[in-house]
Amino acid sequence: MIGIKLQGFNVIILILSGIVIAYIAYPLVTILIFVEPSKLLDSISRPQLIDAIVLSLASATISTLLLSLFGIPFAYFLARYNNFPGKFLLRIIVIIPLVLPPLASGALLLGVFGPYSPVVQAFPEVEFTQSALGVIIAQTYVASPFMILASQAAFDSVDESYEKVARVLGKSRFDTFFKISLPLAKTGIVIGFIISWVRAVGELGATMMMAYNPHTISIQIFEDNAIGGLRKAIPDIMLALVLSIVAIIVFYIITSKRRPQRQDVTMNPK
Amino acid sequence: MVGLSLVNLTKKFLGFSLGPLNLKVDDGEILVMIGPTGSGKTTVLNLISGLLKPDSGSILVDEIDITTLPVESRKIGYTFQNPSLFPHLNVYDNIVFGLTKKSRSREDSDLEIKKLLEDLGISHLTDRYIDGLSGGEMQKVSLARMLVTKPKIMLMDEPLAHLDTLTKRKLRLELRRVLRRQGVPTIYVTHFEDDVYGLADSVSVLQNGVIEHTARLESILKYQDNLSSPFLSNIISSGGGNYLEGNVVKSKDGVTTFKIGSHLLETLGDYSIGCKVGILVRPEDIILSKEMVKTSARNIVKAKVAKVSTKNAGIVDIHLIIDTFHIISRITEEARTDLQIMEDDYLFAIFKASSPQVVREEQYH
Numbered sequence: 001m002i003g004i005k006l007q008g009f010n011v012i013i014l015i016l017s018g019i020v021i022a023y024i025a026y027p028l029v030t031i032l033i034f035v036e037p038s039k040l041l042d043s044i045s046r047p048q049l050i051d052a053i054v055l056s057l058a059s060a061t062i063s064t065l066l067l068s069l070f071g072i073p074f075a076y077f078l079a080r081y082n083n084f085p086g087k088f089l090l091r092i093i094v095i096i097p098l099v100l101p102p103l104a105s106g107a108l109l110l111g112v113f114g115p116y117s118p119v120v121q122a123f124p125e126v127e128f129t130q131s132a133l134g135v136i137i138a139q140t141y142v143a144s145p146f147m148i149l150a151s152q153a154a155f156d157s158v159d160e161s162y163e164k165v166a167r168v169l170g171k172s173r174f175d176t177f178f179k180i181s182l183p184l185a186k187t188g189i190v191i192g193f194i195i196s197w198v199r200a201v202g203e204l205g206a207t208m209m210m211a212y213n214p215h216t217i218s219i220q221i222f223e224d225n226a227i228g229g230l231r232k233a234i235p236d237i238m239l240a241l242v243l244s245i246v247a248i249i250v251f252y253i254i255t256s257k258r259r260p261q262r263q264d265v266t267m268n269p270k
Numbered sequence: 271m272v273g274l275s276l277v278n279l280t281k282k283f284l285g286f287s288l289g290p291l292n293l294k295v296d297d298g299e300i301l302v303m304i305g306p307t308g309s310g311k312t313t314v315l316n317l318i319s320g321l322l323k324p325d326s327g328s329i330l331v332d333e334i335d336i337t338t339l340p341v342e343s344r345k346i347g348y349t350f351q352n353p354s355l356f357p358h359l360n361v362y363d364n365i366v367f368g369l370t371k372k373s374r375s376r377e378d379s380d381l382e383i384k385k386l387l388e389d390l391g392i393s394h395l396t397d398r399y400i401d402g403l404s405g406g407e408m409q410k411v412s413l414a415r416m417l418v419t420k421p422k423i424m425l426m427d428e429p430l431a432h433l434d435t436l437t438k439r440k441l442r443l444e445l446r447r448v449l450r451r452q453g454v455p456t457i458y459v460t461h462f463e464d465d466v467y468g469l470a471d472s473v474s475v476l477q478n479g480v481i482e483h484t485a486r487l488e489s490i491l492k493y494q495d496n497l498s499s500p501f502l503s504n505i506i507s508s509g510g511g512n513y514l515e516g517n518v519v520k521s522k523d524g525v526t527t528f529k530i531g532s533h534l535l536e537t538l539g540d541y542s543i544g545c546k547v548g549i550l551v552r553p554e555d556i557i558l559s560k561e562m563v564k565t566s567a568r569n570i571v572k573a574k575v576a577k578v579s580t581k582n583a584g585i586v587d588i589h590l591i592i593d594t595f596h597i598i599s600r601i602t603e604e605a606r607t608d609l610q611i612m613e614d615d616y617l618f619a620i621f622k623a624s625s626p627q628v629v630r631e632e633q634y635h
């Protein structure tokens with residue numbers, strides 16, 4: 001039916017693939033058991049949940065925009081300037097928020113933005129913790145590797161000869177970056193943007209440390225589940241699920257539109 | 271007038287040292303730079319373009335020192351082996367990429383671009399994206415992109431290297447015509463002998479980062495038996511040394527007759543009557559006969575044996591004088607013994623019309 005012969009190797013692959021799919025999809029199915037359609041709409045339209053989702057979307061968007069502003073130039077730097085001492089150390093630093101437990105990341109951020117820290121003493125009127133700003137700080141920190149690494153990979157895939165040609169054709173470094181490097185790396189950067197945004201929306205651990213209040217969607221799910229069990233958290237989860245599916249669809253639309261980026265003059269003899 | 275001068279230019283890498291280089295290329299001159307892989311040819315172009323900074327020395331364009339100018343301010347046209355057309359832009363946007371907004375908005379600029387595209391035969395491609403173009407079309411677009419910026423110097427790094435033989439031959443003929451019209455100094459890097467014959471006004475040989483020999487092509491061909499550079503000697507002899515120049519007197523049905531001295535020779539292809547063509551004939555293609563024979567070959571000329579030299583074991587070069595020009599026939603030692611070929615003998619040199627390759631075509635002005 002799907003053009004695969006059911007023999008030896010293929011059977012093993014299909015069984016293992018089936019287990020993986022079942023493992024990922026089954027929780028999505030079981031959740032429906034807990035859904036009470038009559039109460040779902042009321043639960044979803046709770047002001048608390050609406051506030052949480054608005055905060056998550058807004059803070060994740062701001063975090064990702066901040067990451068774009070600072071992360072994309074940094075990713076370009078990592079991709080193009082290969083030979084300097086300490087490059088390996090820099091790469092490790094970039095990856096740390098990815099491998100560190102999010103709660104530990106939050107604790108580290110508290111060291112910088114918590115009470116008595118030099119930053120807070122320098123700006124006493126700014127609420128760095130237990131505020132929307134705290135949420136943004138936490139999300140930006142944990143999502144940063146996704147933006148930087150995806151953008152770096154995108155710049156790595158752009159043949160440097162395009163930039164050389166642009167320079168020789170009279171374009172400045174700025175023009176070359178904005179007219180050649182950035183457009184050619186666009187797909188990878190957009191993917192990095194989406195993954196960072198999704199990561200920021202789903203962030204929990206570091207955000208709990210920095211700003212338990214106001215609630216983001218993740219904290220709302222955590223709290224509703226803690227107070228009222230899974231049934232109370234279901235509307236929050238359903239909403240998060242819809243958001244995730246939209247993000248996945250956008251991701252696939254963008255990745256399927258990739259244009260070839262390299263030419264080989266021997267490829268198309270006419 | 272000297273358009274480009276390199277004065278004591280040096281550059282050191284790990285394990286490689288270039289220079290000191292001294293080189294002059296006149297306005298309108300095409301200097302073909304040859305040398306083995308790793309001899310530093312591309313480095314020379316990168317230094318001139320500003321993509322690399324020299325350790326010492328100067329680069330002068332029209333006697334103005336540009337050594338410290340940034341790449342974008344040098345007004346240099348540079349084409350690479352890979353045409354590196356921008357994949358996110360269509361052909362037209364690629365071509366006008368190097369123009370400023372001001373120059374793009376000028377009406378005469380539009381006309382110039384249109385004329386250039388027509389000249390290169392790519393006007394029909396302007397709306398296309400580059401991933402559908404052939405290798406030859408890509409190189410033409412790359413050339414157009416370079417030419418519209420009106421560079422003061424042109425640098426070309428084996429732009430024809432990856433093309434098939436037929437496209438390469440056609441494009442080379444067009445390239446020389448276009449470069450001559452631009453009238454600016456050009457350095458063309460290659461290691462193909464056909465590029466030397468087809469494009470060069472002068473030839474420079476780079477070996478291990480040092481210029482070993484620089485001379486006009488006529489001089490190289492004239493003194494090809496006594497060249498000081500073994501690399502150049504090898505290139506010239508692998509091209510056969512049989513480079514002939516003649517005038518087209520007739521061209522019909524894909525066969526062109528050209529005149530050298532008092533001889534009429536035939537080659538395949540259509541060329542404009544009156545134009546001057548440069549032709550290569552491989553020594554291996556020239557058959558020798560002691561007597562006039564009736565044959566299907568279209569080119570038969572009587573020649574005097576000037577010299578017989580052993581090329582390799584079992585192979586000899588027979589140097590022949592035919593009125594005002596000379597050619598070499600490469601035959602086996604056994605064939606020479608059979609025919610009893612000696613110096614000062616008279617022979618008939620025979621080759622088919624399909625044998626000569628036109629590598630250069632120039633209109634009289």
